[in-house]
Amino acid sequence: MIRHTMRALCAATLVIAPVALTATPAHAVASCRVNGIAVSSTNVVGTAGSDYITCGSLAAGDQVNGLGGSDYIRIDGSVGGGAVVRGGTGQDYVLVIGSVGPMAQVLGEADNDYLRVGPNAGAVNGGTGLDVCRVASGNPPVNCEG
Template sequence: MIRNAARALCAASLIVTPLVLSTPAHAAVGCQVNGVPAPGPNITGTSGSDYITCTSINSMDTISGLGGNDYISVGTSSGQVLGGDGSDYIRVGTVAAGQVNGGLGNDYIRVDTNNATVSGGLGTDYCRVGTGNPPISCEV
């Protein structure tokens, strides 16, 4: 009886283990583009205005808003957050590594803690960093 139960548990572990390990370690976490889940590692908007949110992105992940006036919100970033063309609103809690770049347009970028690079890009940009490295290419 105990042997049969042990065999069943071993067989079940062979099935469950691949399911648990199917998400890559570098995958973006909790991302959505316009309300649709986006697993990453490349989170891409559209040529129009987008609403992009992620709990966190890692060093292999990139968020690209593309064109339009995008809203991008990320809790923690070690990857690339790129607003693209348009007047974008970009909000990041912590930039641990990588970069945040508004791209072409008049962007608003707000970062609580910056340990990497925050750049407004081309245009008249409003950038605020709470602590850490100051932003570059920001006029206001």
């Protein structure tokens, strides 16, 4: 009887183990480059000075923050629902090649910024300063003078 029970437990372990090993993580991290250095994180942060930040797509909950300086931020994919892209203070150029998902935000923040995004189901906000915003379609930008 014990031998049969052990065989059943071993067989169950062999079936369950591969399932546990192939499970996907609850949240994928953003794959970005900050001033040429690869960064994989859910919270990508620039420096107090001017930065060059490029990323692929951002998943829900991911954040990119240029902080101070005149930053160039480029997202080559989409900005998933709930993700946030912040230019920070300084004259920032933020470009989102893909779409901006529901509940996602692209924020210029302080100073004169240029924001350009694809289809927008979220929020594009120039912030304070004289900002130029371009949205391909969807929700119109706010706090943009041009």
